[in-house]
Amino acid sequence: MTDKVRLAPIGLGRWARVLARGAQRGDVIELHSCFSRSADKRAAFQEEFGVPKSAATLDELLADGEVEGVIITTPNDTHRELIIAALEAGKAVYTDKPITHSLEHALEVRRAVTRTGGVFAVGHSARRLSGCRVMKEWLESGRLGDVSLAEANFSNERGLELTPETWRWYADKSPGGTFIQLGVHHADNLQYLLGPVKSVSAHARKLYTKSEVPDAVMAILEFESGALGYIGCGWASPGIYQVRLQGTKANLMYDLDFTHWDESHQADEWSSLVSQSYRDMTRASVDLPPTDMFREQLDEFASAIRGTAEIEVGVDEAIRALAVVRAALESSARNGAAVDIAPLLDDVGVAP
Amino acid sequence: MTDKVRLAPIGLGRWARVLARGAQRGDVIELHSCFSRSADKRAAFQEEFGVPKSAATLDELLADGEVEGVIITTPNDTHRELIIAALEAGKAVYTDKPITHSLEHALEVRRAVTRTGGVFAVGHSARRLSGCRVMKEWLESGRLGDVSLAEANFSNERGLELTPETWRWYADKSPGGTFIQLGVHHADNLQYLLGPVKSVSAHARKLYTKSEVPDAVMAILEFESGALGYIGCGWASPGIYQVRLQGTKANLMYDLDFTHWDESHQADEWSSLVSQSYRDMTRASVDLPPTDMFREQLDEFASAIRGTAEIEVGVDEAIRALAVVRAALESSARNGAAVDIAPLLDDVGVAP
Numbered sequence: 001m002t003d004k005v006r007l008a009p010i011g012l013g014r015w016a017r018v019l020a021r022g023a024q025r026g027d028v029i030e031l032h033s034c035f036s037r038s039a040d041k042r043a044a045f046q047e048e049f050g051v052p053k054s055a056a057t058l059d060e061l062l063a064d065g066e067v068e069g070v071i072i073t074t075p076n077d078t079h080r081e082l083i084i085a086a087l088e089a090g091k092a093v094y095t096d097k098p099i100t101h102s103l104e105h106a107l108e109v110r111r112a113v114t115r116t117g118g119v120f121a122v123g124h125s126a127r128r129l130s131g132c133r134v135m136k137e138w139l140e141s142g143r144l145g146d147v148s149l150a151e152a153n154f155s156n157e158r159g160l161e162l163t164p165e166t167w168r169w170y171a172d173k174s175p176g177g178t179f180i181q182l183g184v185h186h187a188d189n190l191q192y193l194l195g196p197v198k199s200v201s202a203h204a205r206k207l208y209t210k211s212e213v214p215d216a217v218m219a220i221l222e223f224e225s226g227a228l229g230y231i232g233c234g235w236a237s238p239g240i241y242q243v244r245l246q247g248t249k250a251n252l253m254y255d256l257d258f259t260h261w262d263e264s265h266q267a268d269e270w271s272s273l274v275s276q277s278y279r280d281m282t283r284a285s286v287d288l289p290p291t292d293m294f295r296e297q298l299d300e301f302a303s304a305i306r307g308t309a310e311i312e313v314g315v316d317e318a319i320r321a322l323a324v325v326r327a328a329l330e331s332s333a334r335n336g337a338a339v340d341i342a343p344l345l346d347d348v349g350v351a352p
Numbered sequence: 353m354t355d356k357v358r359l360a361p362i363g364l365g366r367w368a369r370v371l372a373r374g375a376q377r378g379d380v381i382e383l384h385s386c387f388s389r390s391a392d393k394r395a396a397f398q399e400e401f402g403v404p405k406s407a408a409t410l411d412e413l414l415a416d417g418e419v420e421g422v423i424i425t426t427p428n429d430t431h432r433e434l435i436i437a438a439l440e441a442g443k444a445v446y447t448d449k450p451i452t453h454s455l456e457h458a459l460e461v462r463r464a465v466t467r468t469g470g471v472f473a474v475g476h477s478a479r480r481l482s483g484c485r486v487m488k489e490w491l492e493s494g495r496l497g498d499v500s501l502a503e504a505n506f507s508n509e510r511g512l513e514l515t516p517e518t519w520r521w522y523a524d525k526s527p528g529g530t531f532i533q534l535g536v537h538h539a540d541n542l543q544y545l546l547g548p549v550k551s552v553s554a555h556a557r558k559l560y561t562k563s564e565v566p567d568a569v570m571a572i573l574e575f576e577s578g579a580l581g582y583i584g585c586g587w588a589s590p591g592i593y594q595v596r597l598q599g600t601k602a603n604l605m606y607d608l609d610f611t612h613w614d615e616s617h618q619a620d621e622w623s624s625l626v627s628q629s630y631r632d633m634t635r636a637s638v639d640l641p642p643t644d645m646f647r648e649q650l651d652e653f654a655s656a657i658r659g660t661a662e663i664e665v666g667v668d669e670a671i672r673a674l675a676v677v678r679a680a681l682e683s684s685a686r687n688g689a690a691v692d693i694a695p696l697l698d699d700v701g702v703a704p
Binding site for chain 2: 202248
């Protein structure tokens with residue numbers, strides 16, 4: 001028991017509970033403390049997850065020498081301050097995606113990671129879903145051949161249901177709307193699968209949401225490999241989560257009912273991966289070995305704190321995903337003209 | 353028997369036979385003559401379809417007073433000359449899609465249609481497939497709500513199998529490659545469903561084909577309605593034909609095994625349309641009443657000759673589809689910057 005890695009969530013909303021359940025499915029992590037400004041939330045979280053203590057202030061949490069790392073699930077525009085404070089206090093940091101809401105904030109986070117040498121992980125967990133992992137295996141083994149087109153869509157109804165009480169309503173807190181909240185997942189997935197994006201052409205529109213942010217975004221990505229990618233994100237229609245790869249030898253089509261992904265040990269059961277071979281229109285079901293993305297990502301984070309694992313999605317990978325979002329918004333402001341990724345990465349010190 | 357409309361195919365390849373079978377499933381058309389430069393092809397076609405006569409030259413065919421209309425299935429870059437000659441000879445003209453391979457040719461065709469007043473139809477038949485018709489019904493009845501995103505893909509392996517012996521190999525005969533051959537179908541389908549396209553941002557790449565033309569094209573369409581559309585076309589991967597509409601009340605996803613569409617009276621059996629309602633991830637199968645796109649389109653053409661039907665896809669509708677292709681190629685040459693459709697239509701005299 002004393003060998004477990006002692007972590008503390010910062011922000012105790014719905015997503016903190018999803019991650020806590022993931023951590024508790026493993027046997028690497030002890031949720032040792034927690035912090036929210038709300039005493040009620042702290043008490044409820046301690047009760048629900050058997051957390052021995054809580055901190056009434058951020059300073060109190062960060063001063064707790066027993067806490068080895070924090071799990072941040074607060075609004076995107078608060079990430080920078082919390083991440084840097086935790087790193088400076090010597091804590092390892094896991095933050096939910098996107099790393100920050102802006103590349104400017106991400107630059108400061110990156111400097112803090114470099115300066116402190118702290119363990120830092122970003123919750124781009126979707127690449128760990130079995131369908132994505134199996135697509136990657138097919139790519140690496142050559143079964144797909146050369147990929148020319150990759151299409152992804154992540155959409156839901158959220159934009160129609162936002163209210164001014166939620167931070168996602170506001171353009172300064174969630175620039176890009178559906179694209180920074182949903183599209184950033186596929187910006188990571190597709191770069192995990194196909195390598196770095198070179199440029200992005202996009203159009204973002206605010207059509208049916210009453211909020212300040214886009215609810216319809218389409219982006220074309222050009223990869224360094226030459227392949228073309230597409231990410232479509234709606235926030236004003238029923239839910240979709242799909243990825244399709246078109247290769248010279250085969251196609252793969254992944255489909256997920258993401259309403260089940262909170263319980264990530266069961267998410268694969270709500271997904272399908274089908275393949276299609278050259279000159280064959282029939283679709284064959286591909287086996288999906290079970291995964292548990294939230295448990296795996298948090299176990300990896302905790303193990304990295306102890307030096308027994310490496311972080312798969314760290315600051316640079318997360319910035320590459322955020323840079324696609326930023327490029328898409330800049331391209332949309334330029335009427336779709338492609339925006340290169342390299343200068344954006346260079347601005348924040350990431351090697352293109 | 354004598355009441356049937358007497359038509360004559362020009363060009364007697366595979367597609368002429370597909371259309372001849374469609375015509376013969378109906379009882380409106382008599383295939384009265386035919387023309388190809390090859391005497392062997394003429395003889396074989398007469399034999400296969402019971403065509404009473406053939407013409408050894410185009411002039412001979414067009415001088416035949418019994419022939420009321422022609423069905424053109426020759427290479428795209430030959431359409432202009434054949435269409436204009438036939439119209440000038442007083443024949444009605446049905447041509448396979450695209451109307452021509454260039455907007456410049458389309459302008460000349462449009463002038464000839466106006467000048468002669470002849471009946472003219474273009475074979476954008478895919479909008480007549482049951483899935484597309486039912487999507488249109490859902491749109492018009494309000495069951496989809498407001499559509500923000502529409503995604504379509506048409507891909508096959510053709511680009512990997514082209515040889516220099518085929519006209520589709522060459523950029524001057526088939527500019528845009530997969531996009532003018534496959535994408536133009538969805539350029540018509542999506543405008544049929546959602547109204548006129550306002551602008552197009554696209555990237556076209558020649559990746560794995562040895563031919564001169566692009567085998568990977570992605571285009572983002574902005575509709576006059578404000579909705580965003582996407583067309584993806586690969587020519588170096590297994591076959592896909594899909595259309596998805598995302599509305600505020602429901603989504604519709606259409607999937608077709610197009611390898612069966614030559615026998616268009618059976619094509620609907622090889623397709624599926626599924627719906628998804630607001631806040632519901634389950635997919636429900638939607639009934640598809642049987643259609644027969646080639647028979648229906650040719651019957652309509654023949655009936656229009658006799659004044660008892662109106663042409664659904666005439667010169668202007670076909671030019672709107674071709675203009676999307678042209679705009680996509682211009683946009684790609686401008687690194688994705690959106691190209692407006694209105695000036696392209698204005699150039700050829702179509703009201704934007």
